[in-house]
Amino acid sequence: MRTRTPVTRRLLGAVAVVSALALGATACGSGGTDDGSASAGPKDLAAALEKGGKVTVWAWEPTLKKVVEDFEKKYPKVDVELVNAGTGDKQYTALQNAIAAGSGAPDVAQIEYYALGQFAIGKSVENLAPYGADELAPGFTPGPWNAVHRDGAVDALPMDSGPMALFYNKKVFDQHGIAVPTTWDEYVEAARALHKADPKLFITNDTGDAGFATSLIWQAGGRPYRSKGTDVTVDFGDQGTRTYAGTWQKLLDEKLVAPISSWSDAWYKGLADGTVATLAIGAWMPASFVSGVAAASGDWRVAPLPQWTKGSTASAENGGSSLAVPKAAKNKELAYAFTEFATTGEGASARVAAGAFPATKADLESPAFLDAPFPYFGGQQANRIFADSARNVGADWSYLPFQVYANSVFNDTVGKAYVSSTTLTAGLNAWQETSVKYGKDQGFTVDK
Known part of the structure; x- marks a missing residue:
């Protein structure tokens, strides 16, 4: 469906988390x-x-x-x-x-x-x-x-x-004889095994985060956003998005992720005591482990991001x-x-x-960078994993020109899947509709 609205010089509107700003959006040539x-x-x-x-x-x-x-x-x-x-x-x-x-x-x-x-x-x-x-x-x-x-x-x-990698608690995985997952299907199986071994253990935490969700969609090959000037596409019906939603829904349905918000005191505690056993996150994370999870030094390691298709090497940026x-x-x-x-x-x-x-x-590509040991991760040369991830990031990802607004309403739409019977697919559809409406209201030409 294609929806057209006149594009004029006007306020692009205040994003929900920031104040209004006159941003001139022009439809004719640049x-x-x-x-x-x-x-x-x-x-x-x-x-x-x-x-x-x-x-x-x-x-x-x-x-x-x-x-x-x-x-x-x-x-x-x-x-x-x-x-x-x-x-x-x-x-x-x-x-x-x-x-x-x-x-x-x-x-x-x-x-x-x-x-x-x-x-x-x-x-x-x-x-x-x-x-x-x-x-x-x-x-x-x-x-x-x-x-x-x-x-x-x-x-x-x-x-x-922020090329992504999987940070995992080696001590916890070894204790329960669980292999580090190389695919997201294996990740779900590892989540089940951990939680069965100890109901206090969760494969990760997630209460709904726009940046994390879009990063995994990006890695899965989804491209829900397209933007050229004031022509915008918002489509969460592509295969990559469906792949992400279908897999992550299993974790939510089976209550295999800790209902803990990232960067909270409870999150740091979970990382320190092993009850939050992995993080799929950007390569900037090591400094936060060192400063915020010092007690678990030596317990954690870094692995390549699990793949949606076995044998692939696709990655995405996070931050x-x-x-x-x-x-x-x-x-x-x-x-x-x-x-x-x-x-x-x-x-x-x-x-x-x-x-x-x-x-x-x-x-x-610097040898000094690649060979640098990380004492926190048991001396592992983690930059080699991060560097491979950076080289395998899909280069054709786009954000919306009003992504700040879109992210601000993520928890009002997709976030319902974490606290109710709403599915991720239904939440993503609601996010799409809310984003499309906002874009049209601001004078963009919107496809969906």
């Missing part, structure tokens, strides 16, 4: 002024760096502190102010408010991949291609690069990555952020220079050394 490519022209970054000035960076990622120090040391005439304006949605609220007010916006902003489209469709971020960003494409892994470029524009540069230059930036040349420094070369390597997971192939 001219030079709109995408920034014709008006920007070549940038003399060297001259801008020599002249110097101030760059304000809004970001919550802690490894950027070292990058700022290194950048200012290399370019002493540039003053970089690193501001934590809040994490995720809180920063997006502040950023949107600043853009709408016409003042107070930073020169550089950290934006998660799933949220980037919201700013790109509103023409609120600079197209970085004229600055040379498009030439950097070969240096990034497929998943992150796919997330930052669209229709010939480069909306941001990838800062990090990750970019650095974008808002259109309202006061010094775009310096802003881009910092963005490139922070995401490539020595800046990227410094962040990886501080614990970030790379989006850059050079760092991902």
